[in-house]
Amino acid sequence: MVPTHIRDYIRPASVEEAWNVLAERGKGAKPIGGGIDALLYSVPETTAAVDLTGLDLSYVRDEGGLAIGATTTFTEILEAEPARAFLGGILVEVLEKVASPLQRNIATIGGTLGSAHPWSDVIPLLYVLGAELSLFDGQASRLSMSEYFARRVSGERPLITEIGLPAEGKASACAFEEFSSTGFDVAVLNCAAFLSVESGRCKTVRISIGGTPALATRLTPVEEALNGSPLDDGTIERIAAMAADTIDARDDRRATAGYRRDLTRVGVSRCLRRIVEQLGGVE
Ligand SMILES: Cc1cc2nc3c(=O)[nH]c(=O)nc-3n(C[C@H](O)[C@H](O)[C@H](O)COP(=O)(O)OP(=O)(O)OC[C@H]3O[C@@H](n4cnc5c(N)ncnc54)[C@H](O)[C@@H]3O)c2cc1C
Numbered sequence: 001m002v003p004t005h006i007r008d009y010i011r012p013a014s015v016e017e018a019w020n021v022l023a024e025r026g027k028g029a030k031p032i033g034g035g036i037d038a039l040l041y042s043v044p045e046t047t048a049a050v051d052l053t054g055l056d057l058s059y060v061r062d063e064g065g066l067a068i069g070a071t072t073t074f075t076e077i078l079e080a081e082p083a084r085a086f087l088g089g090i091l092v093e094v095l096e097k098v099a100s101p102l103q104r105n106i107a108t109i110g111g112t113l114g115s116a117h118p119w120s121d122v123i124p125l126l127y128v129l130g131a132e133l134s135l136f137d138g139q140a141s142r143l144s145m146s147e148y149f150a151r152r153v154s155g156e157r158p159l160i161t162e163i164g165l166p167a168e169g170k171a172s173a174c175a176f177e178e179f180s181s182t183g184f185d186v187a188v189l190n191c192a193a194f195l196s197v198e199s200g201r202c203k204t205v206r207i208s209i210g211g212t213p214a215l216a217t218r219l220t221p222v223e224e225a226l227n228g229s230p231l232d233d234g235t236i237e238r239i240a241a242m243a244a245d246t247i248d249a250r251d252d253r254r255a256t257a258g259y260r261r262d263l264t265r266v267g268v269s270r271c272l273r274r275i276v277e278q279l280g281g282v283e
Pocket of ligand 1: 030031032033035036037038039052070071097098099100103106107108109110111112113115117119120121122158160161163184185186187212242279
C-alpha cells in the first residue's frame with residue numbers, strides 16, 4: 001500500500017542530483033531503493049519519494065574483493081557469480097534466508113543498511129566481512145560500518161552508493177547463525193563470525209551479534225581475546241561464554257535477555273566450530 005501523503009515521485013539521474021533534492025527537501029523527501037521500508041514507515045511530512053534506481057548503482061563487481069552497488073537487489077546479488085563464489089558462498093547462504101523470494105526481488109542492499117533494523121541478518125554479516133561503505137552527502141567518502149552507524153547516531157543520513165568487501169586470503173572463513181521462531185520470522189538473535197588464520201593461530205577475528213535487541217555491533221573485546229590463539233574446544237567455549245557476557249542483552253516481546261545470552265553462547269560456539277571445519281582445523 002502506497003502512503004497517500006507521498007505525492008511526488010522523483011527519479012534523479014545522478015547521485016549529486018539525488019543528494020541535492022534530499023538536502024533541499026529535508027524531511028519532506030525520502031530516498032528509496034526497493035521502497036519496502038521507506039514507504040511502510042514514512043511519516044506524513046514526507047511527501048516525495050526519491051527513487052535511487054536510476055543512478056546506475058545496481059552491480060556486483062569482482063575487484064579483488066567485491067564491489068556491490070547500493071541499489072543492487074538481494075536476488076541480483078544471489079545470481080551474480082562473483083558474489084556466489086565469495087568466501088565459500090556465505091552471501092548466498094545468508095541472503096537466501098532474508099524475507100521471501102518476492103521481497104528479495106525488490107529489497108536492495110543499500111535499503112537494508114538505510115533501515116538499520118536491529119534484527120537484520122545482513123548487517124552482522126557485513127560487519128564481519130569488513131565491509132566499507134561509499135557514501136555521498138555533497139562529497140564522497142568511504143567509511144567502515146562502525147563509522148557509518150556512528151554518523152547515523154548523530155543524525156546524519158548520507159546516501160550509500162556502494163558496499164565494498166575486501167578480498168580475503170585462502171586461510172579465512174566465515175559462518176552465520178540465525179535464531180528465529182520460524183523460517184520466515186525475523187531473528188530473535190543472529191550471530192556472524194569471520195576468522196583468518198596464520199601458523200595455526202587466529203589472526204584477523206571479527207564477531208558480530210545482532211538483535212540483542214539492539215542494532216548489531218562488533219564484539220571487539222571478544223575478538224581481541226581470541227586473536228593469536230589456536231581454536232581448540234576449550235578456547236571456543238571460553239570465547240562463546242565471554243560473548244554471552246559481553247552483549248548488551250535486554251528483554252523485548254521476542255525474547256528475554258537471559259535467553260539472548262544463551263543464544264549468543266550457542267551461536268558463537270556453532271560459528272567458530274563451522275569455521276574450524278571449513279579451515280580443516282586451527283591448532
Ligand atoms: C515481511 C518482511 C520480512 C523481512 N524479513 C527479513 C529477514 O528475514 N531478514 C532481514 O535481514 N531483513 C528482513 N526484512 C527487511 C528487509 O530486508 C528490508 O525491508 C529491505 O532490505 C529494505 O530494502 P529496500 O531496498 O526496500 O529499502 P527501502 O525501503 O528503499 O529503504 C529503507 C530505508 O533506507 C533508506 N535508503 C534506501 N536506500 C538508501 C541508500 N542507498 N542510501 C541511504 N539510505 C537509503 C530509505 O530512505 C529508508 O529509510 C524483512 C522485511 C519485511 C517487510
